[in-house]
Amino acid sequence: MAATNIEVWQQATVIETAAVATNIQRIVLAPASPKRAEPGSHLDLFVTIDGERRKRSYSVVDSTEDGSRVAISVLRAPLSRGGSIFMHGLQPGDTLEVTQPLQNFPLRVGAPSYVLLAGGIGVTAIVNMARVLKNLGANYTFVYAARSRERMAYLPELLALHGDNLQVHIDDEGTALSVADLVGSIDPSAELYMCGPIRLMDAVRRAWTERELNHPNLRFETFGNSGWYDPEEFLVRIPRLGVEARVPAGRSLLEALEDAGVEMMFDCRKGECGLCEVTVLALHGAIDNRDVFYSERQQQAAAKMCCCVSRAVTSRTGLEADAAAGGPAIVTIDVS
Amino acid sequence: MTIIQTKSSTTNKVLNYPLNTWYVAAWDHEVTRTLISRTVADKPLAIYRTEDGRPVALADACWHRLAPLSQGKLLAKDEIQCPYHGIVYNSAGRCVSMPAQETINPSATVPSYPVVERHRFLWVWLGDATLANPDTIPDMHQMDHPDWAGDGLTIPVTCNYQLVLDNLMDLTHEEFVHGSSIGQAELSESDFEVTHDDTTVTVSRWMHNIDAPPFWLKNMRDKFSGYSGKVDRWQIIHFEAPSTINIDVGVAKAGTGAPEGDRSQGVNGYVMNTITPETARSAHYFWAFMRNYRLESQLITSQLRAGVSGVFKEDEDMLMAQQAAIDANPDYEFYNLNIDAGGLWVRRLIERMLEAEGRMATAK
Numbered sequence: 001m002a003a004t005n006i007e008v009w010q011q012a013t014v015i016e017t018a019a020v021a022t023n024i025q026r027i028v029l030a031p032a033s034p035k036r037a038e039p040g041s042h043l044d045l046f047v048t049i050d051g052e053r054r055k056r057s058y059s060v061v062d063s064t065e066d067g068s069r070v071a072i073s074v075l076r077a078p079l080s081r082g083g084s085i086f087m088h089g090l091q092p093g094d095t096l097e098v099t100q101p102l103q104n105f106p107l108r109v110g111a112p113s114y115v116l117l118a119g120g121i122g123v124t125a126i127v128n129m130a131r132v133l134k135n136l137g138a139n140y141t142f143v144y145a146a147r148s149r150e151r152m153a154y155l156p157e158l159l160a161l162h163g164d165n166l167q168v169h170i171d172d173e174g175t176a177l178s179v180a181d182l183v184g185s186i187d188p189s190a191e192l193y194m195c196g197p198i199r200l201m202d203a204v205r206r207a208w209t210e211r212e213l214n215h216p217n218l219r220f221e222t223f224g225n226s227g228w229y230d231p232e233e234f235l236v237r238i239p240r241l242g243v244e245a246r247v248p249a250g251r252s253l254l255e256a257l258e259d260a261g262v263e264m265m266f267d268c269r270k271g272e273c274g275l276c277e278v279t280v281l282a283l284h285g286a287i288d289n290r291d292v293f294y295s296e297r298q299q300q301a302a303a304k305m306c307c308c309v310s311r312a313v314t315s316r317t318g319l320e321a322d323a324a325a326g327g328p329a330i331v332t333i334d335v336s
Numbered sequence: 337m338t339i340i341q342t343k344s345s346t347t348n349k350v351l352n353y354p355l356n357t358w359y360v361a362a363w364d365h366e367v368t369r370t371l372i373s374r375t376v377a378d379k380p381l382a383i384y385r386t387e388d389g390r391p392v393a394l395a396d397a398c399w400h401r402l403a404p405l406s407q408g409k410l411l412a413k414d415e416i417q418c419p420y421h422g423i424v425y426n427s428a429g430r431c432v433s434m435p436a437q438e439t440i441n442p443s444a445t446v447p448s449y450p451v452v453e454r455h456r457f458l459w460v461w462l463g464d465a466t467l468a469n470p471d472t473i474p475d476m477h478q479m480d481h482p483d484w485a486g487d488g489l490t491i492p493v494t495c496n497y498q499l500v501l502d503n504l505m506d507l508t509h510e511e512f513v514h515g516s517s518i519g520q521a522e523l524s525e526s527d528f529e530v531t532h533d534d535t536t537v538t539v540s541r542w543m544h545n546i547d548a549p550p551f552w553l554k555n556m557r558d559k560f561s562g563y564s565g566k567v568d569r570w571q572i573i574h575f576e577a578p579s580t581i582n583i584d585v586g587v588a589k590a591g592t593g594a595p596e597g598d599r600s601q602g603v604n605g606y607v608m609n610t611i612t613p614e615t616a617r618s619a620h621y622f623w624a625f626m627r628n629y630r631l632e633s634q635l636i637t638s639q640l641r642a643g644v645s646g647v648f649k650e651d652e653d654m655l656m657a658q659q660a661a662i663d664a665n666p667d668y669e670f671y672n673l674n675i676d677a678g679g680l681w682v683r684r685l686i687e688r689m690l691e692a693e694g695r696m697a698t699a700k
Contacts, residue, residue, distance in 0.1 A: 104443045108448070109466055111428075132466050135466070215440070216430035216432050272441050272442060272443055293439055295439050
């Protein structure tokens with residue numbers, strides 16, 4: 001919905017902060033130019049990391065009707081690139097530059113039934129949708145999965161509001177989500193909206209395809225920050241330009257190339273549009289494909305990659321012990 | 337110097353339009369397997385029917401480069417293809433095919449607006465879809481009720497939709513604009529009564545023991561062959577927010593009890609009007625004339641449609657001239673008369689709707 005994605009930047013004041021789960025901070029903002037936040041919308045904002053401004057996206061968890069108060073929730077990731085640490089340091093009275101709500105994940109009103117699937121911190125994109133569907137009296141199931149109960153933001157409130165419509169799956173309580181069961185039992189006319197780690201979303205996509213369900217009914221949002229492996233430092237080389245650069249664990253390949261002075265083409269910076277595509281000439285290690293632009297066939301061919309989100313890794317398991325001998329992964333590429 | 341304010345309110349000359357409401361986008365028969373483009377409330381729409389007969393209204397701009405989808409192609413089932421790069425969407429506005437790549441960008445959607453087919457019209461909701469309740473579609477049941485027969489047309493008018501509402505809420509203009517058909521001096525001379533609630537305004541006027549103007553004399557003779565006596569005439573204007581006006585009109589043989597409720601010695605029609613803002617200065621004026629006598633006669637249906645069409649052409653000319661004069665005289669205000677009571681209640685109800693949406697009362 002292009003029209004709602006015009007970035008209108010404004011100042012916002014932090015009104016309130018609170019821990020809502022282990023390592024998850026709720027932050028309520030009062031924007032200077034409020035605009036109503038539709039379900040599925042997010043804010044872009046600038047964080048400061050080592051004195052540099054960096055853009056991040058956070059889903060709107062809830063907001064007042066007129067948008068004068070907007071809540072987001074931020075997970076302090078163990079391998080954060082620095083943004084979530086900055087966000088966790090915010091105190092009431094601090095100000096931020098934020099956009100008015102942006103929309104890439106619109107909820108369609110009028111589907112026969114809905115399944116909302118939240119994995120971990122992905123719940124932030126789903127909470128508002130669930131509330132709207134409840135108010136509409138829609139036929140919906142809210143599936144909320146996580147590794148442990150103390151990592152689940154908003155769980156008591158969601159249980160109180162959604163009652164039997166909420167299904168909770170917790171790995172360390174022995175109630176882990178079975179994607180096969182979930183997708184296997186879905187009504188073919190239902191729409192599924194999901195946000196969560198890439199492994200979960202990929203499993204749902206595969207099951208969806210296997211059951212030959214209607215693809216446009218599978219809706220998802222990814223901010224491109226979830227991978228198959230933990231990020232690690234790797235090297236990038238562009239022989240044609242004589243460039244060699246380190247890509248630290250906390251920097252994307254695109255950012256590292258920009259830092260090295262390579263003029264790059266890009267748009268979405270979250271692995272959707274394919275504009276930042278680079279050609280892979282040689283590879284020492286493997287590619288952690290974090291985009292949704294390439295098909296599985298294309299990803300396996302490893303001839304190209306979306307440098308905004310995808311990375312090189314040394315090992316197929318992501319474990320240090322399995323790292324390839326001979327140091328960091330090296331990807332040799334050419335750019336447009 | 338003391339400045340005394342001489343005017344207690346300013347009547348809006350170019351009224352904005354609410355968005356959290358249903359507007360007619362098309363007649364039901366216009367919605368087919370051939371795409372049409374129509375702008376409603378400044379939003380261009382691509383309108384069509386799916387293979388299984390469901391109406392669809394999508395934003396008329398492809399997600400990719402905003403090429404008008406209405407110039408594209410309808411494919412199988414509910415799908416529509418952009419004419420430029422072949423991107424295909426379904427009726428929910430979701431991209432189902434992106435020809436130049438193996439996957440589909442998850443953001444690729446165009447807005448699909450809630451639509452309802454009712455009263456022979458296609459109604460569309462452009463505001464907050466979570467509020468779109470079909471029960472709030474205005475009552476125009478005469479359009480397809482077995483007790484009523486008739487037909488109508490659409491007039492494209494180049495004026496703010498509110499000027500059409502003003503026109504229909506005060507019918508004293510008939511004497512001057514429609515002198516050869518329905519106008520007569522008694523319209524201005526008779527009293528009228530105005531009532532309102534949160535969403536409706538009613539203006540009632542009765543004219544007793546008068547000569548029937550040409551249009552009504554013809555209608556009386558369609559039912560009562562050769563009738564030539566005096567009549568009691570009524571006009572009961574029912575407004576339902578934001579822009580539907582159904583006017584209960586008719587005449588009956590004078591003194592036969594029509595004002596008390598016995599209309600058996602008369603002829604009754606309903607002028608059904610629903611005005612859809614297109615832009616701040618243009619509107620789609622959908623109307624029909626429905627009658628509850630001689631239901632079998634297609635001749636009368638055709639004659640009435642042609643007759644009312646001629647009457648409304650006179651309104652259209654006046655409204656266009658009025659809008660041009662409004663725009664040519666930006667420093668002049670509207671003044672109000674006693675006869676504007678109905679129209680001013682209409683404006684107040686619409687301004688309340690706009691206020692509830694947090695939108696300006698004046699359009700650009």
